[in-house]
Amino acid sequence: MIVAIVSWTVVAGLLITSAGLLLYRDWRWGLALLVGQYAGVFWLVLQHWPLGMAAAKLVGGWMAAASLGITLLNLPQQADPVEKYWTQGRAFRLFMVGMAALLAAAAAPSIEAMLPGTGIPVAMGGILLTAMGLLQLGMTTQVLRVILGLLTALSGFEILYAAMEGSSLVAGLLVVVNLGLGLVGAYLLIVASAEKTE
């Protein structure tokens, strides 16, 4: 019972973090939300994987966020966005967040039926993050946003895939993929910033 309550709370938290990622423009908020999001992912993955494997996912995600954060901290000041919020289309973004949440709520029982034992909160969390990540990818071409979108979409997939596959090799490779995305994001940010400085 307590596990279920915590899981539903985590899903609500994931809705807040992923919606925040979509709405906030300040990269500091974005990375803080990403760190919180990985904590939620850790809890949902823990429902199917042992603590060690789930913790690897948490640490991998946090390391990806850290690599992005350290890079952004060291970039010249002008690379920082001035506005804290997206100034245009906020209502539209909120509407899309609502649609994604609705989709997750509607599809979760089908996923649970297809994958018995997954648990509705796990299915919902997975679909929600995947949808929000794809939404993010569809709305921007900015490097940081794209990387955050990919990490979010992959997190959603990983929650669902943890219910299907318990291989250590897969867990390890997925951590490397997350970390790799963080490092590629950091590289792209540095390259983009160098161009702006010139």
Added chain:
Amino acid sequence: MSAPVIWIFIPIIVGSASLLISRERVAAIVGGGTALILTGAALIVPIDEALGFGSFSLKVASSFQILGRNLTLESSEMPLLAILFGAAAVWFIGAESAGVARRLTPFGLIITGLLVGSIAVQPFLYAALLIELSVLAAVPLLLPSDQIPSRGVIRFLIYQTLGMPFILIAGWLSTGVEASPGDLALTVQSATMLGVGFAFLLAIFPTYSWIPLLMEDSSPYVVGFLLWLLPTATSILGMSFLDRYEWLRTSVQVIAALRVAGLVMVVSGGIWTAFQHHMGRLMAFAAVTETGFILLSLSLDSVTGLPIVFLLLIPRGLALAVWALSLSIIDSKKKSLRFPAVHGMARTYPLAAAGMILSALSMAGFPLLAGFPPRLALWSNLAQQSLSAGFWLLIGFLGLATGAIRMLAVLVTADEKTAWASEESWAQRGMLGIGIIGFLIFGLFPQIANPILDKLPLMFQHLGH
């Protein structure tokens, strides 16, 4: 010592170490030398058999265990490794002439090692993860530190990354379909996931928009290398799926989907090729049609289709390498690869111009060139099964040929007063000359590759038997 250590970990380690190399020539020699040694090893080292050296004996095991799973390279996979590393050696050696050896050698070796890993990993569907890692390694290869991230790179990263989850889920669902073949809903879900996953990974219409964008913004040689290597590894993953799951192999709908996707790729790629005004984009769309040819070959029955897939392998690599090198040579001298900027270049860069034209004609299936035998085999087999499919394939060929003829016209139309000269370096002339001779050799004597190509279908248990 095990085969995965030799053909997966050694290239990754050498590639990582060669990041420290600062000279183009040294990088090309290290990359080319490593790949050539691995090619030779793939041809002569027996797997799971003792190899005697006087009183010593060495046995190369086929498997290597990692985190409870196996990386396995059987002796049946050695011909493919020989082709992959042999072609990679050509790319690495040619990289010096294109001026990208310091980037291509390290990342190219790492990517090749990871993609060999994708062939070796058991269960095979984990290959999607290794392909994704190679995509991540390709980003710094595509984007030097002095260049702004282009839309093409971002789109490449997004599309290739999105392919991985679909393939992994499809693999899991496919096992379910195998267990309960009557479950139609599960079959549809699995096939859809698989289709979407491969659409992203193989850049099937409409997800190939990143290819022309990359050709405009990145080094043509580097993009050419990726356009050769990534679809090859992904095609092998696709064939592994067909080989592993009988329901996929025998499904009429899957075969029809492969044929439609292949025709759309060939026709759209061919038509776009005919109307391009940029040399790089022209090559990009020609490369798109190459993927279409692979899909069309797979849509034939496996006994005839699989050998055609492998027959396409060498001409495709040769055409992309020669075209990419020629483009790089011209790109380094001109600010743009648009038609007005390269008018009459055949007068000053005759070998580079000849390389581009012959590559384009080979891809269009021009007789006597390397691309002709596999295309003829594909066309005749396809037409026997469906005349309308054969007609659409012809449209694709005509589009490619039109693009090649337009390119020829642009390159040779020069002011009469322009004197003929060859401004390519000796190394560039040598590489292009070998490539051009290669087109003729593989066009006139396609059977010379048979000793290796004939063994490739043995990689699969069911396909091709």
